[in-house]
Amino acid sequence: MAELPSEVDVLVIGGGSAGCVMANRLSADPGRRVLLAEAGVDTPPGRVPPEILDSYPMPLFHGERYVWPGLDAVATTDAAGRPRRRAYEQGRVMGGSSSINVQSANRGLPRDYDAWAALGATGWGWDNVLPFFRKLETDLDFGGPLHGRDGPLPIRRILEADWPPFAQAAARAFDASGLPRRADQNGDFADGLFPTAFSNRDDARVSAAAAYLDAATRARPNLVISAETEVRALSTEGRRVTGAVLRRPDGSDRAVRARHVVLCAGALHSPTLLLRAGIGPAAHLRDCGIAVVADRPGVGANLRDHPALTIAQYLPRALRLSDDYRRASFLALRYSSGRPGGSASDMYLTAAARGGWHALGRSLGLYFLWVNQPHSVGRLRLRPSDPVGSPDIDLGLLSDPRDLDRLASGVRMLVGLAVSPHLNPNPRELFPASFSPAIKRLSAVSPRNARLTAVLARLLDGPPPLRRLMLRTLTGGAELASLCRAGDDLDDYVRGNVFGVWHASGTCRMGRVHDLEAVVDPGGRVIGLEGLTVADASIMPRLPSANTNIPVIMGAEKIAAGFGLG
Structure with missing residues (x-):
């Protein structure tokens, strides 16, 4: 257990993607004393757990070991207006969600960042952020002016020549969309079918912790890394943030003073810490009894x-991956919905050849479909009855009907592509899937679940009538092909199954200093306060058309480059 200093120049709160970047870059100045506090366990070089190194996202199947316990969110409401609430997994481990996610390394599109600048994040247009995308990466496949070659994070793809049978079959099926195949989703910004980019080297995950907290960085005498250290509260004096109270693994609390605090706790915990410190909507704070x-x-x-649906498909044996082939997600389709209220490249679809770590999962393909440019907006608040407990999170995923319309349209498109002789021509064997509580229990890594899923896999491979009976039982009788013909039934299915892709963002958004709804200025500094910066996904004015991990790392690189103690 690292000895906590009583005073530092910079206290970085949260060892996720942004926190690892900030700790690395700010401690590069030997005259700056930096403390990084992370609530989860450490993953130092040479001692990274094998489930984190795995190219398949195994940490999600280890219960709450690597995620925040008890965190949940409302996705949307049912027809009676009742909230649909579900667990919302967020990384609680060094590297944060970059240590548990599917390792997607998607930048998004130039228009995303130009929109940020237009919304008041001056200096965050595409031309401004591209140098930081280049700075963070070593692209193992592509070079040129759009790519970096000596950054800490390796990015690669499994290119078409090396695709296994599933990826080849999915590509042939998706060719029916009429969209061209393209090689580089981070450098070719038109619609098309791409091999997905991911943060991985030698078939092993490279988390932000592995990339930015390497042995040389950890050896710096001016950097202290304290894992299993939870922030209990920010400390303030007037309108200056002066440090934080940290809780150690032994249950003791320690106050640490800092000339500057950098919040990197993520889009859910950073605003929660601000609210508990009395920084937020005044009326809400008073309701919670907070000054x-x-x-x-x-x-x-x-x-x-990103409002999303997961859809599974029974795979013929010839398309299944062997156990030793760990990477399961190979390709993505970026396309334009053409629906009212839509925009170019406003939809995204990925195809994976494994629906779980176990025998049953190896029998199933898995498709993620999401709205790449959503209009819907949610909110986070403290619970007035328990302001120190888990926050009340409402993702508001279909609060804008245009997102429902585009997601339903996307389901019709997916059914038309995936029900294919290249994959599986039987429409009854494409069915809804979700990481529901029951599936989560079945997916927990254990000998019992290994045995149970092996039995279920054998039954699934049995006679077709038995397979269809099993699928009807697992999915509550829903058949996607029938729903697509039934009008309102499809909308009801979307409302009942939509969830996020764990891309929470925007809750401390950047903007102009006179914008009352902005929380931080374009340098990440909290408007109206001294000594406090936010540098994680919460500062994004809008979602990028991408998985959020690489944009978060880019943002932290940019804020670190302009950082001053002030």
Whole structure:
């Protein structure tokens, strides 16, 4: 257990993707004392757990070991207006969600960042952020002016020549969309079918912790890394943040003073810490019995995630991956919905050849379909009855009907592509899937579940009538092909199954200093306060058309480059 200093120049709160970047870059100045506090376990070089190194996202199947316990969110409401609430997995481990995710390394599109600049994030247009995308990466496949060759994070793809049978079959099926095949989703910004980019080297995950907290960085005498250290509260004096109270694994609390605090706790925990410190909407803070330090209405507002559906398909044996082939996601389709309220490249679809770590999962392909440019907005608040407990999170995923329309249209398109002789021509063997509580229990890594899923896999491979009976039982009788012909039934299915892709963002958004809804300025500094910066996904004015990990790392690189203690 690292000895905590009583005073530092910079306290970085949260060892996720942004926190690892900030700790690395800010401690590069030997005269700057930096403390990185992470609530989860450490993953130092040479001692990274094998489930984190795995190219398949195994940490998600280890219970709450690597995620925040008890965190949940409302996705949307049912027809009666009742909230649909479900667990919302967020990394609680060094590297944060980069240590548990599917390792997607998608930048998004130039228009995403030009929109940020237009919304008040001056200096965050595409031409401004491209140098930081290049700085963070070593692209193992592509070079030129759009790519970096000596950054800490390796990015690669499994290119078409090396695709296994499933990827080849899915590509042939998706060719029916009429969209061209393209090689580089991070450098070719038109619609098309791409091999997915991911943060991986030698078939092993490279988390932000592995990339930025290497042995040389950890050896710096001016950097202290304290894992299993949870932030209990920010400390304030007037309108200056002066440090934080940290809780150690032994249950003791320690106050640490800092000339500057950098919040990197993520789009859910960063606004929660601000609200508990009295920084947020004044009326809400008073309802929670919290003294108002700074009235910032935007704290916890503007919560965004990509509305998504997961759909599974029974795979013929010839398309299944062997156990030793760990990478399961190979290709993605970026396309334009053409629906009212849509835009170019507003939809995204990925195809994976494994629906779980176990025998049953190896029998199933898995498709993720999401709205790449959503209009819907949610919010985060404290619970007035328990302001120190888990926050009340409402993703508001279909609060804008245009997102429902585009997601339903996407299901019709997916059914038309995936029900194919290249994959499986039987429409009854393409069915809804989700990481529901029951599936989560079945997916927990254990000898019992290995045995149970092996039995279920054998039954699934049995006579077709038995397979269809099993699928009807597992899915509550829903058949996607029938839903697509039934009008309102499809909308009901979307409402009942939509969830986020764990891309929470926007709750401390950047903007102009006179914008009352903005929380931080374009340098990440909290408006109206001294000594406090936010540098994680919460600062995004809008979601990029991408998985959020690489944009978060880019943002932290940019804020670190302009950082001053002030």
